[in-house]
Amino acid sequence: MPALRMPRPRMLALGLAALAGMAGAAEAGAHRIYVANEYDASISVIDPESGETLDTIGISGRPGEVRPRGMAVSPDGRTIYVAVSDFLPGRQSPEDAIVAIDTATNRVLRRYRAGGNPERVAISPDGTQLWAALEATAQVVGIDTATGAEIGKFQTGVETEGVAVSPDGRHVLVTAETSHTVTMVDARARKVLTHLLVGNRPRDVVFSPDGARAYVSAEIGGTVSVIDVAARKVVDTISLGLDSRPVELNLDPSGGRLYVAGGGTSAVYVIDTARAEVVEVIRERMGRRPWGLSVSPGGERIYTANGLSDSVSVIGADCLCVLDQFAAGRGAHSVEVGVVDAR
Amino acid sequence: MRADPLSLVLAAGLACAAPALAAERQFANAPFESHPVALAQAAALERIGARIRAAEADPDATASEESDADGDLALIRASLGAASPATLGALESLLDGAEPAPGAPKDPVAAARDLLAPPDVAGTAPFRAALAAALLLDEGGVAEGWEEVAEGEPEARALGGEELRSVERILGGPGGDDLSGEAAEMLARLDALFASEAVNPEEAEGIAQPLVGLLEVISDSDLYPGRDLGGAAALVLGLSRQGCAALARGDGAIGAERLAIARRYHDALIADTLGLMAPEAGATISAAFEPRATDDPAEACDALLGALAAARTALTP
Numbered sequence: 025m026p027a028l029r030m031p032r033p034r035m036l037a038l039g040l041a042a043l044a045g046m047a048g049a050a051e052a053g054a055h056r057i058y059v060a061n062e063y064d065a066s067i068s069v070i071d072p073e074s075g076e077t078l079d080t081i082g083i084s085g086r087p088g089e090v091r092p093r094g095m096a097v098s099p100d101g102r103t104i105y106v107a108v109s110d111f112l113p114g115r116q117s118p119e120d121a122i123v124a125i126d127t128a129t130n131r132v133l134r135r136y137r138a139g140g141n142p143e144r145v146a147i148s149p150d151g152t153q154l155w156a157a158l159e160a161t162a163q164v165v166g167i168d169t170a171t172g173a174e175i176g177k178f179q180t181g182v183e184t185e186g187v188a189v190s191p192d193g194r195h196v197l198v199t200a201e202t203s204h205t206v207t208m209v210d211a212r213a214r215k216v217l218t219h220l221l222v223g224n225r226p227r228d229v230v231f232s233p234d235g236a237r238a239y240v241s242a243e244i245g246g247t248v249s250v251i252d253v254a255a256r257k258v259v260d261t262i263s264l265g266l267d268s269r270p271v272e273l274n275l276d277p278s279g280g281r282l283y284v285a286g287g288g289t290s291a292v293y294v295i296d297t298a299r300a301e302v303v304e305v306i307r308e309r310m311g312r313r314p315w316g317l318s319v320s321p322g323g324e325r326i327y328t329a330n331g332l333s334d335s336v337s338v339i340g341a342d343c344l345c346v347l348d349q350f351a352a353g354r355g356a357h358s359v360e361v362g363v364v365d366a367r
Numbered sequence: 368m369r370a371d372p373l374s375l376v377l378a379a380g381l382a383c384a385a386p387a388l389a390a391e392r393q394f395a396n397a398p399f400e401s402h403p404v405a406l407a408q409a410a411a412l413e414r415i416g417a418r419i420r421a422a423e424a425d426p427d428a429t430a431s432e433e434s435d436a437d438g439d440l441a442l443i444r445a446s447l448g449a450a451s452p453a454t455l456g457a458l459e460s461l462l463d464g465a466e467p468a469p470g471a472p473k474d475p476v477a478a479a480r481d482l483l484a485p486p487d488v489a490g491t492a493p494f495r496a497a498l499a500a501a502l503l504l505d506e507g508g509v510a511e512g513w514e515e516v517a518e519g520e521p522e523a524r525a526l527g528g529e530e531l532r533s534v535e536r537i538l539g540g541p542g543g544d545d546l547s548g549e550a551a552e553m554l555a556r557l558d559a560l561f562a563s564e565a566v567n568p569e570e571a572e573g574i575a576q577p578l579v580g581l582l583e584v585i586s587d588s589d590l591y592p593g594r595d596l597g598g599a600a601a602l603v604l605g606l607s608r609q610g611c612a613a614l615a616r617g618d619g620a621i622g623a624e625r626l627a628i629a630r631r632y633h634d635a636l637i638a639d640t641l642g643l644m645a646p647e648a649g650a651t652i653s654a655a656f657e658p659r660a661t662d663d664p665a666e667a668c669d670a671l672l673g674a675l676a677a678a679r680t681a682l683t684p
Contacts, residue, residue, distance in 0.1 A: 203640045258684070313577075
């Protein structure tokens, strides 16, 4: 299945906080929207205020053969990492890579060999490790961002997709679509800790800001599973309705609100994490097939990448309504949104 | 549709209303739970019919699909053979590219359809929606056919296209009186896809999945029997018990057919999960489902049912 991933806003928020006082530090609130355009083999760089496309970064000269999907943002906001593969998820190819893009120049800095048809990617809070979900081989791979060396490769469930690194960098969680599982890896000990059964066809996973909880969307299950990370157990299941089709999800910086893209329903579900229930469903003016979803560093805006309308919907966190629509590239089923600082 | 229209005209309205109800929504019908055998057999028969039509149009189109045809025949052979040996014989002849025997039904697929599916069930909206979902998403269905096309097997295009024709017939056909809104648009997109150059192997599934989601709302039916993995394991266990009971009473044909159906559900719904969460039970089940795994059917059944019971426990939260 087409799959997308967003850079995690909480990581950006952490990164911005950590950079405070440093020379050249990013200023909070100045950011760009990055959209992975699956069929154009490109990344659109969009001004979040005007909606203007500021740049289009080519990922490959072979659109229609090579595609960008999941993205992650380095903690300092200076690098976007993009999972790149061909269109045949069941096999490995030389195209399988994680591409690093400099957000200051919008140029490709380097390519990390990944193998396994990487679908989504996450980065450790210290920026030293990339973790990519390898769909073709049912594995997750860790890569040293400085050297490009493989840190480790671990077996997961079948059709690996979502991946997240805990705020303390210790745990990596990986979803697997057809085994309906999440695999927990200890990134320090470099071993698989456990596999957990979650909702049917899990897509994406995100850690709470304190790392105590993780949330997993399940597209067919119509649920979000809540994992107690320390206990390594699913402790709650939030129902969005069997017809909700949740895919990508992200938290606001406080962790109090969880936003979930309803890819098959052209809606965004808003969950109050304290109450563990849906408090709002945003449908009016939404683009079609919202798949990727990201939150601005301050939490004021939510962006969705709409695969069937090749657009980005801009949602206000105050009104929980769609404020604007921005044009993106030709993404059809797999566009994504990233948010980084604009120095 | 022939009866009880799905009233897809309600699609747009229901889809719009769905989010507000989302947190509470559960479906009233569970056709795979109510009629697992009839649905597995109906889907197998439709795939066989599509294969015959594709072969008639292009004999090379289904040359590589013989093993799939055998697998589908195994799901209906005993039941159809008991009801009408002539119809079964005609189907087998057509699959072999031969002329049916004199006196055989002119349209053996249609004849088999009437013989296999309980008439009070086959025309209902939940059953038809479930059958369409199976043809769209199951192994050997429309989405997988497109995957094969995109992965370099052009001969899969004709078969997938014919399966799509079956879905359209079951749902009333594109532009049909009872088909409108998003569902019709999705079917039209699948049509257009099968007429286009293949780029993305996931594209048909990317359309079929939301289409099935829409059919769930329209028919008020749970169309994903694997949503509840514990329930799916119980389904496989129940069918396997039926098969083993038939074997025990000496009805080898029905026993083998039920076990073939159980295996189909096992492979589709729980095999991947068991491989990770309960690998020993998974390995035992897979081995026991293999034909001629042992000379002692009772022993094989004991192993199968024991492992399936363990699987159900492992997959039930």
